[in-house]
Amino acid sequence: MQDLNQLQKYFKETTLDDAITLPAELYCTDQAYQLDQQAIFANSWQCVGHISQVPENGDTLLVTIANRPIVVVKDHQSELKAFYNVCKHRAGPLVLQQGNIKLFSCKYHGWTYKLDGQLRTAPEMADTPNFNTCDIHLDKVNIDLWQGYIFVNLNLSPKPLKEYLGGIENIIKPIDLNKMVFHHRDEYNIACNWKTYMDNYLEGYHLPHVHPGLNKMLDYKSYTTELFDWYSYQHSPLENQASFYGEGSAHYFCVYPNLMFNILPGRCQVNIILPTSANQCKVIFDYYYTNPDSEVTQKMIAEDLSFSDEVQDEDITICEQVQKGLESGVYHQGRLCVKREQGVWHYQELLRKAYRSCSKHS
Ligand code: FES
Ligand SMILES: [Fe+2]
Incomplete structure (x- = not known):
């Protein structure tokens, strides 16, 4: 530049x-x-909320950091995870508003992902050569907690939040x-x-x-x-x-x-x-x-x-x-x-x- x-x-x-x-x-x-x-x-570590905002498994938070949409979810094991809110098919949105979800379900063509980010179903893709659902996973974002506050970091290998x-x-x-x-x-x-x-x-x-x-x-x-x-x-x-x-x-x-x-x-x-x-x-x-x-x-x-x-x-x-x-x-x-x-x-x-x-x- x-x-x-x-x-x-x-x-x-x-x-x-x-x-x-x-x-x-x-x-x-x-x-x-x-x-x-x-x-x-x-x-950098960005504070995106507090654990009291996601009390139940499946609860989500939506944030945008550096112009990138991110979804935070409390998974079925009560662990917090963060992913880019962008489908691996053709970049559709997975979650449009904060609430509670059982799985991620893309709003464009209906691909679904488990809460660990793994692609679960892709409608009508069975005849597509060399396409395996198990190869496709949402991109993870680093997430950590301090005193109940939730932080995410877009850097792939950030220094510890502590x-x-x-x-x-x-x-x-x-x-x-x-x-x-x-x-x-x-x-x-x-x-x-x-x-x-x-x-x-x-x-x-x-x-x-x-x-x-x-x-x-x-x-x-x-x-x-x-x-x-x-x-x-x-x-x-x-x-x-x-x-x-x-x-x-x-x-x-x-x-x-x-x-x-x-x-x-x-x-x-x-x-x-x-x-x-x-x-x-x-x-x-x-x-x-x-x-x-x-x-x-x-x-x-x-x-x-x-x-x-x-x-x-x-x-x-x-x-x-x-x-x-x-x-x-x-x-x-x-x-x-x-x-x-x-x-x-x-x-x-x-x-x-x-x-x-x-x-x-x-
Ligand atoms: S963009 Fe998500 S299913 Fe097509
Ligand atoms: Fe002041």
Whole structure:
């Protein structure tokens, strides 16, 4: 790719001391959108849901990652499997909507597959020479679980999921994600590149200027960022008078490449950021709570949701304005603050690494 070669100079490693942002063109162009799909989304663990969404054998989840349709199914042995939702005959769809199935049944000419992906029946193919059903199998996608969350990875030999997330469960103790249950999902379509939203999440530098309410609840002076191999961890003690979450800490984890766990006492909000075009993204907020039916929790949930909406509105507004700045043609790159933006630097280094590896193979 000719243009990709021109971008190579921005993919070189940087140190925190000379940290400079990725160039604006990576946030605006169709070419950058395609690069992200290939270098990032086709090569990383993607959170696609939670085990509570597939309680019965035969339950399915449908997702699209890097433009590829995928079906997750809980098979007859209660094991989770993932396949491309594309028939091996002439690319018809196997599953059109989430629900419960006994087998995969293609909607085009009716070929059926067992839940392990093996072709079972192919109507009227008996007279076709050299055609054996036992030779045909749906293409599998790697799947794994962490603390009840379901992940898939399109890479054929990915690093273990544990390498990406390991350690989070110890940092947040005594909070236990396994004790929380799914409450509901909110979705936002935002007029900014998905990385604009990611970068914004990765620093508390904007807190005093963008989030006056949140700034009261958190202790900005004690707000810290720690860097791990594949995630960064922002942390602040809660200011007790201002917090309806009770005593404890706010834990914000940003896991490469597009996943956030916002954990507070009794509550976990999972964010998944998905590109929908060069300058638009979809942001998913899934809410999980411990004992969601108790009276105390219900009160906390009501306050949590209205407060989360306020903070999210503030973030959406600033991200959409920043996107306009990135697209203006008058901004190229900027220096990062060593004290407050090390999370952005660390994240953009992981992106640079993925871009380098993609250009090596293209
Ligand atoms: S495409 Fe699936 S049966 Fe023909
Ligand atoms: Fe923010």
